[in-house]
Amino acid sequence: MSSSAIQDRTPQADCTIGLVGLGLIGGCLALDLKRLGYTVYGVARRRATVTAALEQGIVAQAGCDLALLSQAAVVFVCTPMAVIVPTVGQLAEHVSESTIVTDVGSVKGEIVAAATTLWPNFVGGHPMAGKAESGLAAAEVGLFYQRPYVVTPVEATRSTAVEQVVEIATQLGSYVHTTTPDIHDRAVAAISHLPVMVSASLLHACLSETDTQVRTLAQQLASSGFCDTSRVGGGNPELGTMMAQYNRPALLQALKHYRGQLDSVIEQIEAERWNDLEEKLAIAQQERPKYL
Amino acid sequence: MSSSAIQDRTPQADCTIGLVGLGLIGGCLALDLKRLGYTVYGVARRRATVTAALEQGIVAQAGCDLALLSQAAVVFVCTPMAVIVPTVGQLAEHVSESTIVTDVGSVKGEIVAAATTLWPNFVGGHPMAGKAESGLAAAEVGLFYQRPYVVTPVEATRSTAVEQVVEIATQLGSYVHTTTPDIHDRAVAAISHLPVMVSASLLHACLSETDTQVRTLAQQLASSGFCDTSRVGGGNPELGTMMAQYNRPALLQALKHYRGQLDSVIEQIEAERWNDLEEKLAIAQQERPKYL
Numbered sequence: 001m002s003s004s005a006i007q008d009r010t011p012q013a014d015c016t017i018g019l020v021g022l023g024l025i026g027g028c029l030a031l032d033l034k035r036l037g038y039t040v041y042g043v044a045r046r047r048a049t050v051t052a053a054l055e056q057g058i059v060a061q062a063g064c065d066l067a068l069l070s071q072a073a074v075v076f077v078c079t080p081m082a083v084i085v086p087t088v089g090q091l092a093e094h095v096s097e098s099t100i101v102t103d104v105g106s107v108k109g110e111i112v113a114a115a116t117t118l119w120p121n122f123v124g125g126h127p128m129a130g131k132a133e134s135g136l137a138a139a140e141v142g143l144f145y146q147r148p149y150v151v152t153p154v155e156a157t158r159s160t161a162v163e164q165v166v167e168i169a170t171q172l173g174s175y176v177h178t179t180t181p182d183i184h185d186r187a188v189a190a191i192s193h194l195p196v197m198v199s200a201s202l203l204h205a206c207l208s209e210t211d212t213q214v215r216t217l218a219q220q221l222a223s224s225g226f227c228d229t230s231r232v233g234g235g236n237p238e239l240g241t242m243m244a245q246y247n248r249p250a251l252l253q254a255l256k257h258y259r260g261q262l263d264s265v266i267e268q269i270e271a272e273r274w275n276d277l278e279e280k281l282a283i284a285q286q287e288r289p290k291y292l
Numbered sequence: 293m294s295s296s297a298i299q300d301r302t303p304q305a306d307c308t309i310g311l312v313g314l315g316l317i318g319g320c321l322a323l324d325l326k327r328l329g330y331t332v333y334g335v336a337r338r339r340a341t342v343t344a345a346l347e348q349g350i351v352a353q354a355g356c357d358l359a360l361l362s363q364a365a366v367v368f369v370c371t372p373m374a375v376i377v378p379t380v381g382q383l384a385e386h387v388s389e390s391t392i393v394t395d396v397g398s399v400k401g402e403i404v405a406a407a408t409t410l411w412p413n414f415v416g417g418h419p420m421a422g423k424a425e426s427g428l429a430a431a432e433v434g435l436f437y438q439r440p441y442v443v444t445p446v447e448a449t450r451s452t453a454v455e456q457v458v459e460i461a462t463q464l465g466s467y468v469h470t471t472t473p474d475i476h477d478r479a480v481a482a483i484s485h486l487p488v489m490v491s492a493s494l495l496h497a498c499l500s501e502t503d504t505q506v507r508t509l510a511q512q513l514a515s516s517g518f519c520d521t522s523r524v525g526g527g528n529p530e531l532g533t534m535m536a537q538y539n540r541p542a543l544l545q546a547l548k549h550y551r552g553q554l555d556s557v558i559e560q561i562e563a564e565r566w567n568d569l570e571e572k573l574a575i576a577q578q579e580r581p582k583y584l
Contacts, residue, residue, distance in 0.1 A: 128513060148513050179509055187509040190498045195521040197557050200576035202490050205550035206482045207579055217471055217479040221420060221440050222583035228520040229487040234580030237573035244561050244569060255558050258497035262554065265489050266547050269536050277536060281529035284492040287499055288526030291514035 016041060017168075018072035018095075019059070020087055022049050024131065025104050026078035027139025029172075030058040035141065036171050041068055052136055066094045074164060076125075077103040081111070081246055088115040088122060097121070100161045106188065107246035108152045108181035116156055123165045124152035124181055126188075127174060142173070149174035152181040182250075189250035191291065193243045194258060197251070199233025200240070202226075308333060309460075310364035310387075311351070312379055314341050317396050317419065318370035319431025321464075322350040327433065328463050333360055344428055358386045366456060368417075369395040373403070373538055380407040380414060389413070392453045398480065399538035400444045400473035408448055415457045416444035416473055418480075419466060434465070441466035444473040474542075481542035483583065485535045486550060489543070491525025492532070494518075 017033050019026045022044040030053065033040050042059035043066055044050050050062045061068060066087075069075055072095060077087050084103050091101055102123045105111050112124035129147040131138060149169040153162045162178070169176045179187075209215050244251055268277040309325050311318045314336040322345065325332050334351035335358055336342050342354045353360060358379075361367055364387060369379050376395045383393055394415045397403050404416035421439040423430060441461040445454045454470070461468045471479075501507050536543055560569040 128515065150509075150513070175512075177509060177512060179505070183503070183505050183509055186501070186503070186506045187513055190501060190506070190510045191514040191518040194497065195494060195517050196573075197554070197561075198490060198494050199521050200573055201550055201553040201557055202487060203576040203579045203583075204553040204556075204572065205486065205546060206583070207575070208549045208553060209478065209482060209546075211475070211478070213471065213475050214478045214482070217442075217469060217475055218482045219582045220467075220469060221442070221479055222483040223420070225487050225524040226483040226583055228523050229491050230576075230580050230583065231520045232517040233573075233576050235573075235577065237570045237577055240573045241566055241570040245564075245566055248561060248564070252558065252561055254497060254501075255554070255561070257500045258493060259551070259554060259558065261493040261496040261500060262489070262547070262551060264496075265493055266544065266551065269489075269540060269544055269547070272537075272540070274533055274537055278529045278533040280496065281488075281492055281525075281527075281532045283499070284495040284522075284525045285527065285529055287495045288522050290511045291495075291498070291518055291522065 016072045018069035018075035021078035022053050022136050024134045024138050027136040028143040029076055031141045032172050043068055066090055070094050074100045081105045084111050085114045089118045092119050100164050102165050108184045112181045121161050123161050126150040145173035147174055150177045150184050152184050185247050185250040189247050189254040193247055193251045194254040196232050196240045199230050203230050203233050308364045310361035310367035313370035314345050314428050316426045316430050319428040320435040321368055323433045324464050335360055358382055362386050366392045373397045376403050377406045381410045384411050392456050394457050400476045404444055404473045413453050415453050418442040437465035439466055442469045442476050444476050477539050477542040481539050481546040485539055485543045486546040488524050488532045491522050495522050495525050
């Protein structure tokens, strides 16, 4: 991606954006928002991160205290998922009534419900971008460019707050989708969290082959098909577990849909219903391009 | 791959190799074997294929009659799987007692058992190479270079016949693995046929989401993870069905291993046994590099 995708802009008067958490996502937001002309203030837990952000010049001011963000018009909470709701609660003691608080968590249901109670001017968000590396050092301009950014208001969410978050996401160059937390969580369960479990189970199915000659030969013969199907199952275990924890009901529903489909494949092969199996595989072939 | 991987060699005296079936695999074998100095005769079902093979000069002689191969030292049966055993039976009427007959079918158990009965000098083989296109027109030099080639003798197979097939596979530049038909079939079930069913079931799980808003958003948000995990499930339905038909017992066993693992993931998420789930995902992460 060209770094010119996010253009330098003239300063947006009186619009200070606060970031809580200066890891990969917070760091990338800081870089892009600065280029967009916003005044960016950052709060990080660790002093070393604060120093690094200031030295790199990606924030106008930074510190470890949320009081720094008292004048911010919009605050993005970019902490790990477990800390998002407590952070919103703490922010409520420092920011003004008009401040919009939004987050970047990858599951929305529980977070939006709890955060909206703590701060009525909260808008759930999920920029769907990332990279293998984490932390501020991995931050780069344009991470969100041409990537989905899901905004998940609930009935109580003020429309002006939603519009403000959508506007910023649009300025980042993201494809903005506005939907409910529930629809978001079910969609990401299907296309992101379910594949992790499906793919990890494939690696375990191979491991549960007790004949070492079979297992060794399988390892020697595996090629691109196995490599691709097992890729997301071989990813970060903490991240996979966290997704399951936070999106448990939607993921369980998706896993049950999946098990039903798998059982149907097994039944077709057991009963040698080859026409039915071929039809099922033909439907899969037709469906896949819709997701590309 | 550089076409120089298979070097032109001086003719191998008195060694005529016959090919039955001049599709992608037969065509690629013809090109490589000619470069290796063998005299290659080809038999195809369709007259147009015979003409094309002769015009392209990839075979010394070609025709539609198996009698053409009466003097061949080795015959590769490169037909579709369903026709391999009948072809071996027909070849038996034409070739001499010393002729080694081998095949390129991707499942070995039933084929090797039946073909060995029809022709004692039969050696099962499986060159694990391919490309998206099929047919003689897609043939290229070096398709088997640095790819696995599994040779699957049984107790009755003559060791000289096995050695001859292994020698040719080695000359093609393949990585040769010698094992039993059963071990071969269980290994390819795990790394090739199971992933197709696992991956197709993922596409069907998404399709079985009845809420169209969820399904539409899932399609819009799907990215590289879903793309990779669903790739082999969106492949050729006829090929997937044929694999299941020919490798039914091994594939069913692999599917049951897989379902057991999937059930265990579901149980862990249902019971919120997060440490167990994280450990499972960590094992998957450790296992995957063994298959790359």
